[in-house]
Amino acid sequence: MKNQKTKRRTGLTPCRPLQIAAWLTFAAAAQHAFAQSSANVDAAAPAAAPGAAASGAPASRDGEQALPAVKVTAAAQPDSPLHLNTPVSAGALGSRSQLETPFSTTVVTGEELADRQANKLGDVFAGDASVTDNSNAYSAWATYITIRGLPIDWQNGFRIDGNPFISYGITMPYANLERVELLKGLSGFMYGFAQPGGVVNYVTKKPGPDPVTSVDFGYRMDGVLSQHVDLSRRFGPDDMFGARINYSHEAGKTYNAGDINRNSVAVALDGQLTRDLSVYFNAIYQQSRSSGQTPAIYTGSYTATSLPATISGGTNLLGGTDQHLNTNLQLYTAGVRYQITPDWSFNTSASYSKSARDRNESTLTLLNQAGDYTDSRWNGDEGHQDIYWQGMFEGTVKTGPFTHQLVLGASWQYQTNDYSSVSHYFTLGNGNLFQPNPWRHYSGAGLQTYRASEITQKALFASDTIQLTDRWSVLAGVRLTNYDQETYNIDGSLASSYGHNGILTPTFALMYKLEPNTTLYASYVESLEQGAIVASMYANGGSLLRPLRSRQYEVGVKSEHGRWSATAALFRIERGAAYANNQNVYVQDGNEIYEGIEAGGSMRLGRGWQVAGNIMLLDTWYAKGQAYNGNRVAGAPQFVAAARVTYDVPLVPGLQVGVDTKYTGNTQVRPANNLQTGGYMLVNVGANYLTRVGGHDVTLRAAIDNITDRRYWMFQYANYIAPGDPRTVSVNATIDF
Numbered sequence: 147m148k149n150q151k152t153k154r155r156t157g158l159t160p161c162r163p164l165q166i167a168a169w170l171t172f173a174a175a176a177q178h179a180f181a182q183s184s185a186n187v188d189a190a191a192p193a194a195a196p197g198a199a200a201s202g203a204p205a206s207r208d209g210e211q212a213l214p215a216v217k218v219t220a221a222a223q224p225d226s227p228l229h230l231n232t233p234v235s236a237g238a239l240g241s242r243s244q245l246e247t248p249f250s251t252t253v254v255t256g257e258e259l260a261d262r263q264a265n266k267l268g269d270v271f272a273g274d275a276s277v278t279d280n281s282n283a284y285s286a287w288a289t290y291i292t293i294r295g296l297p298i299d300w301q302n303g304f305r306i307d308g309n310p311f312i313s314y315g316i317t318m319p320y321a322n323l324e325r326v327e328l329l330k331g332l333s334g335f336m337y338g339f340a341q342p343g344g345v346v347n348y349v350t351k352k353p354g355p356d357p358v359t360s361v362d363f364g365y366r367m368d369g370v371l372s373q374h375v376d377l378s379r380r381f382g383p384d385d386m387f388g389a390r391i392n393y394s395h396e397a398g399k400t401y402n403a404g405d406i407n408r409n410s411v412a413v414a415l416d417g418q419l420t421r422d423l424s425v426y427f428n429a430i431y432q433q434s435r436s437s438g439q440t441p442a443i444y445t446g447s448y449t450a451t452s453l454p455a456t457i458s459g460g461t462n463l464l465g466g467t468d469q470h471l472n473t474n475l476q477l478y479t480a481g482v483r484y485q486i487t488p489d490w491s492f493n494t495s496a497s498y499s500k501s502a503r504d505r506n507e508s509t510l511t512l513l514n515q516a517g518d519y520t521d522s523r524w525n526g527d528e529g530h531q532d533i534y535w536q537g538m539f540e541g542t543v544k545t546g547p548f549t550h551q552l553v554l555g556a557s558w559q560y561q562t563n564d565y566s567s568v569s570h571y572f573t574l575g576n577g578n579l580f581q582p583n584p585w586r587h588y589s590g591a592g593l594q595t596y597r598a599s600e601i602t603q604k605a606l607f608a609s610d611t612i613q614l615t616d617r618w619s620v621l622a623g624v625r626l627t628n629y630d631q632e633t634y635n636i637d638g639s640l641a642s643s644y645g646h647n648g649i650l651t652p653t654f655a656l657m658y659k660l661e662p663n664t665t666l667y668a669s670y671v672e673s674l675e676q677g678a679i680v681a682s683m684y685a686n687g688g689s690l691l692r693p694l695r696s697r698q699y700e701v702g703v704k705s706e707h708g709r710w711s712a713t714a715a716l717f718r719i720e721r722g723a724a725y726a727n728n729q730n731v732y733v734q735d736g737n738e739i740y741e742g743i744e745a746g747g748s749m750r751l752g753r754g755w756q757v758a759g760n761i762m763l764l765d766t767w768y769a770k771g772q773a774y775n776g777n778r779v780a781g782a783p784q785f786v787a788a789a790r791v792t793y794d795v796p797l798v799p800g801l802q803v804g805v806d807t808k809y810t811g812n813t814q815v816r817p818a819n820n821l822q823t824g825g826y827m828l829v830n831v832g833a834n835y836l837t838r839v840g841g842h843d844v845t846l847r848a849a850i851d852n853i854t855d856r857r858y859w860m861f862q863y864a865n866y867i868a869p870g871d872p873r874t875v876s877v878n879a880t881i882d883f
Contacts, residue, residue, distance in 0.1 A: 227710065227711040227747075227748030227749065227750070227756065227758065228244075228253075228706065228711035228712075228713065228746070228747075228748055229244065229253040229255065229325075230243065230244040230245040230704055230705075230706035230711055230713070231243050231244070231245055231706055232244060232253050232255075232325070234247060234251055234253060234327045234329070234347075235305070235307075235308045235327060235347050235349075236249075236329065236336055237308070237333065237335075237336030237337040237345075238335055238336050238337070238538075238553060238555060238607040238608075238609060238623060238625060239335075239336055239553060239609055239621075239623065240538065240540045240553045240609075241540075244704065245663070245665055245704050245706055246657075246665065248621060248655035248656075248657055248665075248667035248668075248669040248700075248702075249329060249330065249331060249669055249671070249700060250276070250329075250330040250331065250700065250702060250713070250715045250717070250744065251327065251328060251329055251330065252271065252274050252276075252277075252327070252328040252330070253325055253326070253327055253328075254270055254271065254273075254325060254326045254328075255324075255325045256320075256321075256323055256324050256325055256351070259320045259321075259323065259326070260320075260321070260845075260847065260878070260880070261804075261832065261834050261847060262830075262832065262849065263364075263366075263832065263847060263849040263851075263876040263878065264320050265283045265317075265366065265874075265876070266279075266281045266282065266283035266288065266317060267279075267281045267288065267289050267290075267291055267317070267318075267346070268280070268281040268291055269851075270320070270326050271291065271328065272788065272806065272808055272830070273758060273760060273788050273790055273806060273808075274328070274746070274760055274788065275744060275746070275760040275761050275762040275786040275787055275788045275808070276293055276294050276330055276744045276760075276762045276786070277291055277292070277293055277328070278291060278292045278293075278295075278781075278783060278786060278810055278813075278861070279291060279810075279860070280292060280297075280781075280860060280861055280862045280863070282439070282440065282868065282871075283317050283400075284317075284400055284404060284406055284436040284438075284439055284471070285315070285436075285439040285440065285442075285471055285507065286314065286315040286439075286471055286503070286505060286507060287442065287862055287868070288313075288314075288315050288316055288317045289304065289313040289314065289315075289316065289317075289346075290862055290863065292343065292781050292782070292861075293328070293330050293331075293343045293344040294330060294331065294343070294344075294717065294719065294740055294742060294744070294762070294764065294782075295740050295742075295764050295766050295779060295781060295782025295783070296341065296342055296343035296344075296719065296721070296740065296782075297341065297343055297781060297863065298341070298343040298344060298345075298346065299340045299341035299343060299675065300312070300313050300314045301314075301530075301561070301563075301676065302337070302338070302339055302340035302341065302675070302676065303333075303340055303341060303343060303344065303345050303346060304345070304346050304347075304348075305337075305345060305346070305347040305348070306347070306348045306350065306430065306477055306479075306499075307347075307348070307349060307350055307428060307479060308347060308495075308536075309477065309479050309495070309497035309499065309534055310337075310497075310499065310532050310534050310559065310561075311475065311477055311499035311501060311532055312499070312501045312530035312532060312561075313346075313501075314501070314503065314528075314530075315471055315473050315503050315505070316432075316434075316473055316475050316501060317408075317434070318348055319374075319392075319394040319408070319410035319412070319432065321362070321372075321374040321376075321392065321394050322350060322351060322374075322376075322392040322394055322410060322412045322430075323348055323349060323350060323351065324349045324350060324351045324352070325349045326346065326347070326348055326349070327346070327347040327349060328344060328345070328346055328347075329344050329345045329347070330344045331343075331344055331671070331698045331700065331717065331719060332671045332672065332673035332696055332697070332698040332719070333345045333671075333673060334625065334651035334671065334672055334673025334674055334696070335607070335609075335623050335624070335625045335651050335652065335653040335671055335672070335673070336653075338557070338559065338603050338605055338625065338627060338651075339603060339627070339629065339673075339674050339675055339676050339693065340673060340675055341675045342673050342675065342696040342698065342719055342721050350392075350412050350414060350428060350430070351376065351378070351390055351392055351412070351414065352388075352390060352414045352416065352426075353378050353379070353380060353388025353389055353390040353414060353415075353416055354378060354388075354390075355380065355385075356378075357378060357379050357380070358376055358377065358378035358390070358882075359376075359377055359378075359882070359883040360375070360376040360377075360880060360881065360882045360883070361373070361374065361375050361376075361880070361881050361883075362374045362878055362879060362880035362881070363878070363879050364396075364876065364877065364878035364879075365876065365877050365878075366396075366398075366401075366874065366875075366876040367401055367874050367875045367876070368398075368399045368400065368401055368403070369398040369399035370396055370397065370398035370399065370400060370406060371396065371397060371398050372394070372395065372396035372878075373394070373395050373396075374392070374393065374394045374395075375391075375392070375393045376390075376391075376392050377390065377391050377392075378390035378391075382417075386417060386418045386419070387415075387416070387417045387418075388414075388415065388416045388417070389413075389414070389415050390413070390414045390415075391411065391412070391413050391414075392410075392411070392412045393409075393410070393411045393412075394408070394409070394410045394411075395408070395409050395410075396408050400436075400438065401459075401460045401871070401872055401874050402438060402439075402440055402459065402460050402461065402462050402872075403438055403462040404436060404437055404438025404439060404462075404467065405435075405436065405437045405438060405467065406434070406435075406436045407434070407435045407436070408432065408433070408434040408435070408436075409432065409433050409434075410430070410431070410432040410433075411430070411431050411432075412428070412429070412430045413427075413428065413429045413430075414426070414427075414428045415427045415428070421485075422484060422485040422486075423482070423483070423484050423485075424482070424483045424484075425480075425481070425482050425483075426479075426480070426481050426483075427478075427479065427480045427481075428477075428478070428479045428480075429476075429477065429478050429479070430475065430476065430477045431475070431476050432473075432474070432475040432476075433473075433474050434471075434472065434473045434474075435470070435472045436470065436471050436472075437467045437468075437469060437470040437471075438462065438465065438466065438467045438469060438470075439465065439469050439470075439471060439507060440459060440461075440464055440465065440868060440869065441464050441465050441469070441507065441508040441509055441510050441521075441868075442507075442509055442510070442862055442866050442867075442868050443509075443510045443511075443512050443519070443579075443866065443867050443868060444509050444510065444511045444512065444865060444866055445512050445815055445816070445821060445865050445866070445867060446511070446726070446730075446816075446865045447511055447512070447513065448512045448513065448514075448821065449514075450514060450515040450821075451820055451821060452515065452821070453515075453821065453823065453824075453859050453867070454512070454515050454516065454517040454579060455517075455580075456857035456858055456859055456869065457579055457580065457857065457869045458855075458857055458869060458872045459857075459860075459868070459869040459870050459871045459872050460871075460872030460873075461869070463579070463580070463581065463582050463583060464508075464510065464579070464583055465508055465583055466583065466586055468506065468586045468587055468588045468589075469506055469507050469508060470504070470505075470506050470507075470589070471503065471504075471505055471506075471507065472503070472504040472505075473501065473502065473503050473504075474500075474501065474502045475499075475500075475501045476498075476499065476500045476501075477497060477498070477499040477500075478497065478498050478499075479495060479496070479497040480495065480496055480497075481493065481494060481495030481496070482494055482495075486541075487541075489541050489542045489543075490539065490540070490541030490542075491539070491540050491541065492537070492538070492539050492540075493537070493538050493540070494535075494536065494537040494538070495535070495536060496533075496534065496535045497532075497533075497534045497535075498531070498532070498533050498534075499530075499531070499532045499534075500529070500530070500531050500532075501529065501530050502527070502528070502529040502530075503527065503528045503529070504527050504589075504593070505524065505525065505526060505527075505528070506523070506524075506525040506587070506588075506589045507523070507524060507525075508521050508522065508523050508524075508574070508583075508585075509521075509522050509523075509524070510522075510577070510579075512579075513576075516578070517578050517579035517580050518576060518577075518578050519576065519577055519578070519579065520573060520575075520576055521573070521574040521575055521576070521577055521583060521585050522571070522572070522573050522574070523570070523571070523572060523573075523574050523585075523587050524569065524570070524571045525569060525570040525571075525587065525589050525590075525593070526565075526566030526568075526569025526570065526571075526593055527566055527569075527593045527594070527595050528563075528564065528565055528566065528595065529563075529564040529595055530561065530562065530563050530564070531561070531562045532559065532560075532561045533559070533560045533561075534557070534558070534559045534560075535557065535558045535559075536555060536556070536557040536558075537555055537556055537557075538553060538554070538555035539552070539553070539554045539555065540552070540553050548612050548613060548614060549612070549613040550610050550611070550612055550613075551610070551611040551612075551613070552608070552609070552610055552611075553607070553608065553609045553610075553623075554607075554608050555606075555607050555608075556604075556605065556606050556607070557603070557604075557605045557607070558602075558603070558604050558605075559601075559602070559603045560600070560601070560602050561600070561601045561602075562597060562599070562600050562601075563597075563598050563599045563600075563601075564595040564596065564597055564598060565595060565596065565598040566593065566594070566595055566596075567594045567595060567596040567636045568592055568593055568594040569593060570587075570590075571682075574586075574587060596634070596636050596638070597634055597638070598633060598634060598679075599631065599632060599633045599634065599679060600630075600631070600632050600634075601629075601630070601631045601632075601676065602628075602629070602630045602631075603627055603628070603629055604627070604628040605625055605626060605627045605628070606625070606626045607623065607624065607625040607626070608623060608624060609621065609622065609623030609624075609653070610622055610623070616659070617658055617659040617660075618656075618657070618658055618659075619656075619657045619658075619659075620654075620655070620656050620657070621653070621654065621655040621656075621657065621669075622652075622653075622654055623652065623653045623654075624650055624651070624652045624653075625650070625651045625652075626648060626649070626650060627649045627651065627674075628646075628647040628648070628649070629644075629645065629646050629647075629649055629674075629693070630643070630644070630645040631643065631644045631645070631676065631677065631690070632644075633679055633688075633690050641688065641690070642689070642690040643690075644677055644690060644692065644693070646693075649674060651671075651672045651673055651674060652670075652671075652672055653669065653670065653671040653672070654669065654670045654671075655667055655668065655669035655670070656668050656669075660703075660705075663705060663706045663707055664703065664704070664705040664706075665703065665704050665705075666702075666703050667700075667701070667702055667703075667704075668700070668701045668702075669698075669699075669700050669701075669702075670697070670698070670699055670700075671697075671698050672695065672696065672697050672698075673695070673696045673697075673698075674693045674694065674695050674696075675693060675694050675696065676693060677690055677691040677692045677693045677694075678690075678691045678724060678732070679691075680732045681732070684726055684730055684731060684732040685729060685730045685731045686731050686732060689732075691724065691732075691734055692734065694721065694722035694724070694734065695722065696719060696720060696721040696722070697719070697720045698717060698718070698719045698720075699717065699718045700715055700716065700717045700718075701715065701716045701717075702714060702715030702716065703715075709749060709750045710747065710748065710749040710750065711747060711748050711749075712745075712746070712747035712748075713744075713745065713746050713747070714743070714744070714745040714746075715743070715744050715745075716742075716743050717740070717741070717742060717743075717744075718739070718740070718741045719738075719739070719740040719741075720737055720738075720739055720740075721737065721738045721739075721740070722734055722736075722737060722738070723735055723736045723737055723738045723768055723771055723779075725774070725780075725816075725817045725864065726864075726865075727772075727773060728773075735771040735772050735773070736768055736769055736770040736771020736772070736774075736775070737768070737769045737770050737771070738766065738767075738768060738769075738779045739766060739767050739768075739769055739779075740764065740765075740766050740779070740782065741764075741765045741766070742762060742763055742764035742765060743762070743763050744760070744761065744762040744763075745760070745761055746758070746759060746760035746761070747759060747760075753794070753796075754793050754794035754795070754796060755791070755792070755793055755794075756790075756791070756792045756793075757789075757790075757791050758789065758790045758791075759787075759788070759789045759790075760787070760788045760789070761785075761786070761787045761788075762785070762786045762787075763784070763785055764782055764783065764784055764785070764786075765784065766778050766779035766782040767779065768817060773817075774817045774818065774819070777814070777817055777818070777819040778814045778819055779814070779817070780813075780814050780815060780816050780817050780861075780864040780865075781813060781814070781861055781863070781864060782813065782814070783810050783811040783812065783813045783825075784811050784812070785809075785811040785825075786808070786809065786810050786811060787808070787809045788806070788807070788808040788809075789806065789807055789808075790804060790805070790806035790807075791804060791805055791806075792804035798835075800835055800836040800837050801833065801834075801835045802833065802834050802835075803831075803832070803833045804831070804832050804833070805829065805830070805831045805832075806829075806830050807827060807828065807829045807830070808827070808828050809825065809826070809827040810825060810826055810827075811825045812824055812825045813861045815861060815864070815865060815867060816864055816865050817864070823858070823859040823860065823861050823867060824858065824859065826856055826858035826870070827856065828851075828852050828856060828870075829852070829853050829854055829856075830849065830850065830851045830852065830853060831849070831850050831853050832847070832848060832849035832850070833847070833848050833849075834846065834847040834848075835847075839881075842881055842882060842883055843881070843882040844879065844880070844881050844882075845879070845880040845882075846877075846878075846879050847877065847878040847879075847880075848875075848876070848877045848878075849875070849876050849877075850873065850874070850875050851871065851873065851874045851876075852870075852871060852872060852873045852874065853873060854873070855872055855873040856870070857869070857870065857872075858870040
């Protein structure tokens with residue numbers, strides 16, 4: 147086709163950057179004024195709360211008895227609503243709090259994961275409007291989410307304690323985690339090659355100063371029973387060594403009559419060998435076997451302009467127990483931390499991760515609006531390995547009136563991908579969405595893999611955050627990467643390769659402290675993502691495409707206070723576009739543009755209420771290509787809103803009830819914009835009750851997800867949809883010894 151002029155569609159009117167920047171400035175000023183009034187109220191609080199003042203006083207040296215530790219904990223202020231003072235791993239930026247990070251981030255704590263009874267990645271970020279759920283807890287789609295309308299990179303977008311692993315088909319054991327961190331947008335400077343959606347970092351539980359002995363038991367419909375044990379101790383002279391082990395197990399019938407059997411163990415060891423030298427070792431091992439997954443539905447051959455009537459995600463009509471996904475994940479990490487001087491430290495670590503999959507899964511090719519489909523089955527094995535090393539110096543120096551926060555480091559990463567050399571892909575037959583699927587295929591023996599590709603990244607990185615005044619600071623950083631990617635034929639011969647040395651991915655940011663707990667920032671970052679290996683379903687299957695460069699511009703504000711927190715960001719992301727054209731050739735053509743605003747806040751009202759809200763307005767379009775110019779980007783909803791309200795019931799001390807809801811606007815299924823999923827709202831309710839039984843803390847939790855049993859079509863990937871999850875009930879009891 148001839149080049150088309152970029153024609154913007156009518157509909158959602160794009161926000162003007164200057165208007166939104168002005169709005170952000172006004173919002174920051176309002177936050178500043180509110181913070182001052184809030185500070186005045188908080189300053190008067192100790193006079194009315196002598197117990198709280200006593201809990202903060204130092205212990206007496208003349209034998210005066212100190213308050214018991216449990217009372218100090220009870221009197222302490224709970225964590226702030228958005229955890230903006232929580233340190234987050236930012237790769238080449240080092241470790242800094244969310245408040246000091248000039249990019250949009252989200253932190254979900256382990257306690258929040260437990261209260262929400264999170265069962266899949268979409269549940270983890272249910273309160274973040276920038277994140278759209280495309281995931282399924284029991285299938286190969288386990289880690290599919292979109293962030294600001296961009297899919298997350300399952301090869302490079304996931305980390306465990308900052309170390310890379312291949313996440314495809316892996317649902318993490320959330321009970322084993324301290325928290326989950328999300329860096330939204332481009333991560334090229336921080337972590338190297340990755341798609342521009344963002345990076346999820348799972349932070350595992352580590353040994354702390356206090357012993358931990360905790361067990362919990364859970365149930366999830368239709369019959370999944372779970373158990374979890376958490377043990378932590380310090381030992382040796384002056385408690386110099388620490389050990390923590392978490393074990394999780396779940397097994398039973400899933401909500402769609404499938405089966406799950408998952409075992410996971412995480413071990414964390416550390417040693418403070420000297421005052422300045424510490425070492426650590428972490429290991430994760432998980433084995434998961436699931437069957438009876440709901441197949442994905444492919445719409446590439448579908449010609450109608452609207453989807454069939456929705457069906458329940460709890461149905462077992464679409465498949466049987468012959469379908470399965472068996473996964474294995476291993477990750478081993480060892481590291482050393484050395485405090486060179488009070489101002490300088492060195493941290494080096496090495497990790498090895500391995501993941502494997504045995505899949506027997508159907509894809510249903512939708513044929514018409516009546517729900518007829520063709521059932522195609524793929525059965526094969528896949529595997530990945532990731533070896534990673536990083537060394538990093540962090541410290542501060544002064545040059546005249548300026549203070550420099552420096553990060554200097556290097557990294558090396560070697561990734562291998564093994565795909566099926568002997569697999570099965572064939573058509574089973576035809577069926578209908580509203581009738582039982584009659585087709586079955588049970589796996590046989592003889593499935594084998596071959597080394598399909600190898601990727602090596604060698605990088606040097608440096609960043610400097612210069613404190614210009616008490617309020618102003620500027621950040622500059624650059625990553626220099628040598629990148630090599632090779633793909634191989636089944637016989638081991640080289641099929642294609644790409645190599646480029648000296649690739650620069652810079653970042654810049656300007657930050658202004660409106661007041662100590664409020665940061666205004668403007669940032670710019672670039673990123674490169676791996677060239678895709680085209681899937682076999684396309685006419686050019688097996689081809690290696692070139693890496694794509696992305697750019698992100700962001701202006702935002704973050705404000706953190708004892709009773710309330712708020713964030714807002716205006717962003718623009720420019721990414722190279724890739725899609726299947728009318729000839730079923732997967733091509734790189736033109737750009738994808740994402741412009742939007744996200745804003746959120748949380749506030750404690752009175753003694754018992756906490757209210758949180760989050761919205762995202764997003765405008766996307768294809769530009770400068772041979773086709774689809776002006777169309778919305780597939781998979782990017784224009785509007786998402788989330789809200790949560792919790793209430794501490796005064797008549798029942800320890801009881802908290804809550805409700806949360808999330809609305810996701812309609813989403814284009816493919817670049818042609820001739821098919822979309824409708825908007826939908828999900829409502830979840832829950833309660834948790836903290837009490838004491840036999841001298842031990844006991845926490846009882848219950849949750850009902852999708853309480854209205856709303857049926858909806860969920861976007862998964864371009865041209866792929868799936869029925870959304872049905873109403874599910876889960877309960878849990880935790881005992882702390």
